[in-house]
Structure formats: C-alpha cells, structure tokens
Amino acid sequence: MAGVHWLAADWGPASLRVWAMTGHEVQAEGAADLSMEHLGPADFEPALLALADSMLPPGEVTPVLVCGVAGARRGWIEVPYARLPCRPSARRPVRAPSTDPRLSVGILPGLCQTDPPDVMRGEETRVAGFLTIRPDFDGTLCLPGTHPKWVRLCDGRVLAFRTAITGELYRLLVRGSILRRAFDDIWNDRLFQAAVDEAFCHPERIAGTLFSLRAGALLDPPTTGQIRGRLSGLLIGSELAAMRDMWQGRPVAVMGCERLSHLYATALDEQGAEVETIAHDRMTLAGLIATFEQTGAAVLTAPDAQPSML
Amino acid sequence: MAGVHWLAADWGPASLRVWAMTGHEVQAEGAADLSMEHLGPADFEPALLALADSMLPPGEVTPVLVCGVAGARRGWIEVPYARLPCRPSARRPVRAPSTDPRLSVGILPGLCQTDPPDVMRGEETRVAGFLTIRPDFDGTLCLPGTHPKWVRLCDGRVLAFRTAITGELYRLLVRGSILRRAFDDIWNDRLFQAAVDEAFCHPERIAGTLFSLRAGALLDPPTTGQIRGRLSGLLIGSELAAMRDMWQGRPVAVMGCERLSHLYATALDEQGAEVETIAHDRMTLAGLIATFEQTGAAVLTAPDAQPSML
Numbered sequence: 001m002a003g004v005h006w007l008a009a010d011w012g013p014a015s016l017r018v019w020a021m022t023g024h025e026v027q028a029e030g031a032a033d034l035s036m037e038h039l040g041p042a043d044f045e046p047a048l049l050a051l052a053d054s055m056l057p058p059g060e061v062t063p064v065l066v067c068g069v070a071g072a073r074r075g076w077i078e079v080p081y082a083r084l085p086c087r088p089s090a091r092r093p094v095r096a097p098s099t100d101p102r103l104s105v106g107i108l109p110g111l112c113q114t115d116p117p118d119v120m121r122g123e124e125t126r127v128a129g130f131l132t133i134r135p136d137f138d139g140t141l142c143l144p145g146t147h148p149k150w151v152r153l154c155d156g157r158v159l160a161f162r163t164a165i166t167g168e169l170y171r172l173l174v175r176g177s178i179l180r181r182a183f184d185d186i187w188n189d190r191l192f193q194a195a196v197d198e199a200f201c202h203p204e205r206i207a208g209t210l211f212s213l214r215a216g217a218l219l220d221p222p223t224t225g226q227i228r229g230r231l232s233g234l235l236i237g238s239e240l241a242a243m244r245d246m247w248q249g250r251p252v253a254v255m256g257c258e259r260l261s262h263l264y265a266t267a268l269d270e271q272g273a274e275v276e277t278i279a280h281d282r283m284t285l286a287g288l289i290a291t292f293e294q295t296g297a298a299v300l301t302a303p304d305a306q307p308s309m310l
Numbered sequence: 311m312a313g314v315h316w317l318a319a320d321w322g323p324a325s326l327r328v329w330a331m332t333g334h335e336v337q338a339e340g341a342a343d344l345s346m347e348h349l350g351p352a353d354f355e356p357a358l359l360a361l362a363d364s365m366l367p368p369g370e371v372t373p374v375l376v377c378g379v380a381g382a383r384r385g386w387i388e389v390p391y392a393r394l395p396c397r398p399s400a401r402r403p404v405r406a407p408s409t410d411p412r413l414s415v416g417i418l419p420g421l422c423q424t425d426p427p428d429v430m431r432g433e434e435t436r437v438a439g440f441l442t443i444r445p446d447f448d449g450t451l452c453l454p455g456t457h458p459k460w461v462r463l464c465d466g467r468v469l470a471f472r473t474a475i476t477g478e479l480y481r482l483l484v485r486g487s488i489l490r491r492a493f494d495d496i497w498n499d500r501l502f503q504a505a506v507d508e509a510f511c512h513p514e515r516i517a518g519t520l521f522s523l524r525a526g527a528l529l530d531p532p533t534t535g536q537i538r539g540r541l542s543g544l545l546i547g548s549e550l551a552a553m554r555d556m557w558q559g560r561p562v563a564v565m566g567c568e569r570l571s572h573l574y575a576t577a578l579d580e581q582g583a584e585v586e587t588i589a590h591d592r593m594t595l596a597g598l599i600a601t602f603e604q605t606g607a608a609v610l611t612a613p614d615a616q617p618s619m620l
Contacts, residue, residue, distance in 0.1 A: 163522070164518055178478060205552050207553075219424065243517075244514070
C-alpha cells in the first residue's frame with residue numbers, strides 16, 4: 001500500500017487491531033479475534049501479517065509499533081514493565097524478532113507498580129491517548145472493563161494505579177454461580193443505585209449479600225428480574241469503596257464503553273465525586289501515534305534496528 | 311431387606327445418600343452421584359429406587375424421610391420453606407407422590423428468612439443433628455462449604471441465619487479467572503492468617519486486592535505458589551467481616567469437613583471468637599433420625615398417608 005509510513009497495532013488478550021498510517025492519518029485498518037491463549041512466540045509475526053500484509057509498501061522497511069499483550073511473558077517477546085512515575089508516550093519500544101524483511105517491529109512496555117503489586121499492558125497506551133486531549137489533567141482516570149483500572153495522573157505522568165476485577169467477577173457470577181438462574185434482561189436504575197450505596201457505605205457486607213440476591217428471587221419471584229442491577233451495583237459499589245483513596249477529593253474522568261462509563265459515572269457522582277465521561281474511541285490509536293512520534297519512530301528506523309533490511 | 315423399618319435419605323444438589331434403618335440402627339446404606347440439574351419431578355422416584363430397591367422389605371409400606379433439594383421448586387414436589395424461629399427436628403414432612411406401593415415418601419421443608427432474604431434446604435437437618443448432641447447450645451453454628459451457613463441457635467431453635475458464597479467464589483476464581491495461572495499446590499498458613507486479618511480489618515479493600523495477587527505473582531515469580539493461602543484468607547476474612555453480627559460475642563461451633571473447619575476455626579480464633587469444631591460425620595443422619603422420631607413416623611405411617619398401600 002503506497003504512502004503508508006508506519007503501522008500501529010493494539011494487541012489485546014482476545015483481539016488484534018492494526019492501522020496503516022501516514023503520519024497521523026489512517027490509510028487502512030483491520031481487526032481479528034485472536035485468543036492470546038492459543039499463540040506461541042512464533043505465531044505473532046504470522047498473525048500480524050495475516051492482517052497487515054497488504055498494508056505494507058513493497059521493498060521498504062515499515063516500522064510497526066505494538067502495544068498490549070504481545071509484550072507479555074508468553075507473548076512475541078517479553079518486554080519488561082516500565083516503572084512509575086511514567087510518561088506513557090515516552091516509553092521506548094523493544095525490538096521484536098521478525099523474519100519478513102518488510103517489518104521493523106517494536107513492542108511497548110506495560111506499566112508496573114510494586115506497592116501494592118499491580119500491572120497493566122495496553123491500558124497505558126489508552127492513557128497516553130487521553131493525555132493527548134487532556135495533557136494537564138490532574139486527577140484520576142477510571143477505565144472500566146473486565147479489569148477496571150484506576151490511574152492517578154499528574155503533569156502528564158502516571159503516578160500510581162490500581163486494578164479491580166469487577167467485570168470478570170460479574171461475568172463469573174452471572175454465568176457460573178448459583179445466581180445464574182435468577183437473571184433476565186430487566187434493568188432497574190433505582191436498584192442499581194441503591195446497591196451502589198449499600199456496598200459503598202457497608203463494603204464489609206458484600207460477602208453476605210450475594211446469596212441473598214438469589215434467596216430473594218426464590219422467596220419473591222417478582223424480584224427475579226431485579227438481580228442484574230443489584231449485582232452490578234453491589235460490585236461497582238464495592239470497587240468504589242476499595243478505590244476510594246484513588247478518586248476521593250480529585251477530579252475523575254471515566255473512559256470506557258458508553259454503557260459502563262455511564263454506570264461508573266452515575267455511581268461516582270452519587271458518592272460525591274467530580275466526574276466526567278470521555279469517549280474512548282480511538283484513544284489507543286491516539287496513544288500509539290503520540291508514542292510513535294515521541295520515541296517509536298526513532299527506535300524503529302535507527303540503522304541498528306533493521307537487521308533484516310532489504 | 312428384613313427388619314428395615316424406615317429409610318432416611320439426604321438429597322443434595324449433586325448426590326443422594328440413603329440409609330436403611332431399624333430404629334436408630336443403620337442396616338445398610340447407599341450413595342450415588344446425581345446432579346439435581348438433570349432430574350425432572352418424575353425422575354426422583356426411580357432415582358431413589360435405584361439405590362433403595364433392595365433395602366425395602368417386600369409386601370410392606372416403608373416410610374422414607376427425605377431432606378434436601380428433593381423439596382425444591384424443580385424437585386420431586388415443592389415443599390414450602392418453614393419459617394423462623396424453627397425447631398428443626400419438629401418440621402413436618404410433606405408427602406411426595408410415588409407409584410411403587412412399597413413407598414411412603416415424605417420430604418422435609420427447608421428454612422427461609424425474609425430479612426435479609428435467605429434460604430436453606432438440607433443444612434437445617436444437619437443443624438437438627440447438631441442439636442441432638444448439643445441441645446442447649448446458645449450461640450452460632452457455622453457450616454463451611456460451597457455456600458457457608460451461619461446459624462444462630464438458642465433453646466433448640468434456629469433464630470436466624472445467613473449464607474455466604476465463599477466456597478463457590480473461591481472455585482470460580484481458581485478455575486475461571488485471571489488468577490488461575492498463578493495457582494499451584496503450595497499452602498502457607500502464615501499467609502492465610504495474614505490475609506484473613508487484612509480482609510477482616512479492611513473488608514472495603516477486597517475488590518482492589520484480588521488482582522494484586524496475580525500482579526504480585528507476575529512481578530515476583532517466587533510468590534506464585536502463595537496465592538492459594540492468600541485467596542482463601544481474603545475470602546474467609548471477608549466472610550467473617552460480613553457475618554460479624556452473627557458470631558461476635560457468642561460461642562461459635564464450626565461443623566464441616568476437617569480441612570475447612572480447621573481454616574474457619576483458626577480464622578475465628580484469631581479474631582477473638584470463642585470457637586470449637588464439631589465432627590460433621592453423620593450429622594445429617596442424626597437429624598433425620600431425630601426428625602423421624604418427633605414427626606416423620608407419625609406423618610408417614612398415618613392411614614391417610616398411604617394411598618398406595620398393598
């Protein structure tokens with residue numbers, strides 16, 4: 001593909017997304033469902049080429065900047081985590097081995113923190129994207145999802161972060177637990193909010209509350225459909241309680257899919273937080289662009305970075 | 311089988327256990343793995359006969375006293391829950407339809423509570439068994455397991471109870487969550503106890519702590535094997551915090567399998583509870599015997615209870 005200068009790639013645990021770039025402009029893009037569980041180190045280059053082959057200009061070496069799990073222990077090549085405090089767009093990619101002479105692949109490190117132990121691989125690039133639109137944000141960025149991240153930002157740097165497992169726990173309980181039979185598609189905002197309050201104000205009760213959702217549905221069948229909102233509220237309320245020192249007394253920005261962002265923002269607002277929601281579309285791409293400009297281009301086009309040049 | 315006067319049956323969610331009784335004496339017993347999920351109402355009698363057929367004296371009507379999920383909504387016949395306060399050995403069985411003329415089947419109700427909503431089906435018969443050896447117990451009986459029950463007892467009656475889902479949550483996290491890769495068979499008592507303390511003293515932190523178990527194992531691989539004890543401790547500590555008003559300031563008896571009873575008793579003892587462990591073997595049978603003598607025999611041998619007599 002003529003005019004493509006570099007590729008941006010977001011390697012998630014279950015999907016790969018690639019953009020063919022000319023400077024800041026997207027020329028083409030592709031995405032594939034790919035479970036990280038089934039990939040060995042030698043499978044990453046073919047998986048990338050399956051999406052990117054037609055994007056690569058012939059006879060040239062194209063830099064490819066990758067974020068996410070490609071840098072994990074079982075990934076393409078293990079890339080050590082960057083330590084805090086960290087300016088996410090200033091991370092330097094690590095070269096990954098490749099055999100196709102058109103590729104010069106660099107994988108960005110994730111971030112780690114030792115006390116309490118925490119890690120991220122991929123979300124920090126979304127954080128870099130957020131900082132392109134809010135470079136002076138001094139507060140906490142909340143990224144809801146399977147493993148929600150709470151990221152303390154100041155002066156364009158990540159100072160600290162914490163991860164919950166709320167999304168995963170919700171899915172496990174809905175699919176595999178005794179609660180599963182009591183679910184249906186009914187949603188009730190009021191019950192959600194009441195459950196947030198309950199769990200936030202009395203987080204010590206959570207271990208005793210989950211079974212009562214099921215018991216309540218058994219004893220009073222009309223309440224069967226009210227479990228979704230209550231379970232969401234209890235889990236998010238517990239998360240807010242656990243993350244209180246991350247967000248209380250500071251501006252909070254919630255950046256995730258529309259549905260979850262709305263739930264988190266509503267819950268935070270009710271607990272007195274100064275909260276806004278941020279559209280998350282293309283934030284990872286924005287972070288890859290910022291990082292490519294700041295460090296990636298230099299690393300991936302350096303002469304010693306191209307051992308397999310044509 | 312000659313000399314058999316009645317059968318006792320414990321119908322659990324995943325198994326059926328039957329004892330052929332002469333008064334208090336067990337003449338024979340049998341057990342089968344049977345998932346409640348795969349049984350329709352018409353399947354219960356054949357499932358019982360598959361175990362009990364050879365136990366039944368020919369040409370006689372034998373009372374069969376059943377506790378557990380056979381009385382659930384999707385069971386043999388739905389038996390309404392008994393309300394609190396309740397003397398568990400005084401519950402009256404409800405006749406279940408049967409076609410074999412040798413059977414006079416009665417199913418015992420479970421217990422329910424409305425505030426907070428809670429239910430049990432089967433455990434209350436273990437409670438009746440416990441009361442045969444400790445009729446004057448004034449305190450809280452803890453039954454650890456998949457869905458641990460905390461049962462407040464006084465004057466031989468159940469006054470209140472609460473259910474957690476600690477065992478189920480542990481299994482879901484070990485098998486299906488991001489934590490699963492960090493598990494091995496190492497157990498560390500000290501880490502267990504420290505995690506109990508942490509979760510009991512700061513129950514609000516639990517939603518932020520689980521991911522850090524995985525992150526800690528990633529950042530410091532020697533700690534990989536330390537997750538089992540820590541996860542058990544965090545979940546049991548959270549449960550103790552949620553159930554604090556059930557046990558604090560009262561004697562606590564823990565009655566379950568040896569391993570779990572030891573963990574709960576250790577955790578409770580460290581939090582200042584006056585705690586003892588009780589062997590749980592045959593407690594359900596003891597409860598069935600006590601209930602048969604107090605109410606079951608009369609109900610199941612009454613003339614109008616035997617419509618299909620030989």
